[in-house]
Amino acid sequence: xxxxxxxxxxxxxxxxxxxxxxxxxxxxxxxxxxxxxxxxxxxxxxxxxxxxxxxxxxxxxxxxxxxxxxxxxxxxxxxxxxxxxxxxxxxxxxxxxxxxxxxxxxxxxxxxxxxxxxxxxxxxxxxxxxxxxxxxxxxxxxxxxxxxxxxxxxxxxxxxxxxxxxxxxxxxxxxxxxxxxxxxxxxxxxxxxxxxxxxxxxxxxxxxxxxxxxxxxxxxxxxxxxxxxxxxxxxxxxxxxxxxxxxxxxxxxxxxxxxxxxxxxxxxxxxxxxxxxxxxxxxxxxxxxxxxxxxxxxxxxxxxxxxxxxxxxxxxxxxxxxxxxxxxxxxxxxxxxxxxxxxxxxxxxxxxxxxxxxxxxxxxxxxxxxxxxxxxx
Numbered sequence: 001x002x003x004x005x006x007x008x009x010x011x012x013x014x015x016x017x018x019x020x021x022x023x024x025x026x027x028x029x030x031x032x033x034x035x036x037x038x039x040x041x042x043x044x045x046x047x048x049x050x051x052x053x054x055x056x057x058x059x060x061x062x063x064x065x066x067x068x069x070x071x072x073x074x075x076x077x078x079x080x081x082x083x084x085x086x087x088x089x090x091x092x093x094x095x096x097x098x099x100x101x102x103x104x105x106x107x108x109x110x111x112x113x114x115x116x117x118x119x120x121x122x123x124x125x126x127x128x129x130x131x132x133x134x135x136x137x138x139x140x141x142x143x144x145x146x147x148x149x150x151x152x153x154x155x156x157x158x159x160x161x162x163x164x165x166x167x168x169x170x171x172x173x174x175x176x177x178x179x180x181x182x183x184x185x186x187x188x189x190x191x192x193x194x195x196x197x198x199x200x201x202x203x204x205x206x207x208x209x210x211x212x213x214x215x216x217x218x219x220x221x222x223x224x225x226x227x228x229x230x231x232x233x234x235x236x237x238x239x240x241x242x243x244x245x246x247x248x249x250x251x252x253x254x255x256x257x258x259x260x261x262x263x264x265x266x267x268x269x270x271x272x273x274x275x276x277x278x279x280x281x282x283x284x285x286x287x288x289x290x291x292x293x294x295x296x297x298x299x300x301x302x303x304x305x306x307x308x309x310x311x312x313x314x315x316x317x318x319x320x321x322x323x324x325x326x327x328x329x330x331x332x333x334x335x336x337x338x339x340x341x342x343x344x345x346x347x348x349x350x351x352x353x354x355x356x357x358x359x360x361x362x363x364x365x366x367x368x369x370x371x372x373x374x375x376x377x
Contacts (some may be wrong), residue, residue: 053082064113
């Protein structure tokens with residue numbers, strides 16, 4: 001068991017409390033003998049028998065309570081035999097079945113809890129042992145024997161319920177740790193996807209403009225200097241975007257992303273075509289952010305994985321949804337489905353109730369992103 005699945009202090013305290021209550025009850029039953037036996041030598045003999053049986057019964061009860069493996073069958077049989085003898089001795093003293101049923105009940109509860117499968121025979125066998133211990137002992141009547149059988153089963157069921165409660169609490173505690181771990185993993189994946197979507201684009205544009213400035217350095221120094229100033233501005237923007245991602249408040253505007261995409265594509269020699277989105281209602285910020293990231297990733301892919309000369313970006317409203325289409329020509333052969341950054345975006349759109357599809361052909365590559373829109377009331 002690693003640190004992520006260790007029981008909390010509250011769960012460990014519940015186990016200890018349950019066990020100590022059981023030990024206290026067994027100890028109280030043993031001390032009851034002191035009030036029943038005035039003869040000191042006889043009391044010592046009875047203690048010598050009862051103490052080991054009660055100790056074994058307490059041990060058997062503690063094992064499933066702590067989630068350990070079931071004890072050997074010989075230990076269970078010996079403890080059950082000793083506990084049955086203690087119950088019979090209680091009737092010899094004339095004090096009835098209570099609290100003498102407690103050791104046998106503890107053995108029955110531990111046996112049922114430690115079984116690999118539901119041990120239905122435990123309960124009738126336990127009731128039979130209690131009946132056999134009570135019926136021939138002293139002047140016990142049939143009613144007293146039946147009462148002892150019922151008390152034994154009822155007490156064993158109550159003790160087993162305590163073990164079951166601890167098991168349920170442990171499972172809930174483990175589920176809470178798993179949920180916390182999943183939340184941390186999900187946040188790491190979200191951060192990684194956000195960092196890829198933002199910085200992958202910025203670094204690609206910086207590389208493109210740096211190459212352009214290098215080619216212009218000898219023929220047009222003024223234009224080369226202007227390109228390098230844009231590289232500096234992009235680098236500062238990338239630093240700011242990184243801080244915003246870390247602090248968790250970076251907002252993505254779809255309109256800004258489309259405008260930036262058109263500007264970057266034009267600088268790379270790709271003719272952008274932006275189709276107006278007629279009849280489109282205002283988009284929620286979450287929808288704008290996802291669609292803006294799709295535009296950014298598609299723009300990066302055009303610069304990196306195509307020899308495109310034109311690119312079309314369109315946004316249209318459909319019943320209950322909005323659809324973004326990004327189409328470029330002259331793609332370089334690659335995966336037929338979403339890959340890389342698009343694969344991560346596909347997962348994020350799916351989690352938001354939408355979808356992302358790619359339609360590659362020999363002369364074009366189309367990406368369509370669909371997201372649901374809330375109903376307008």
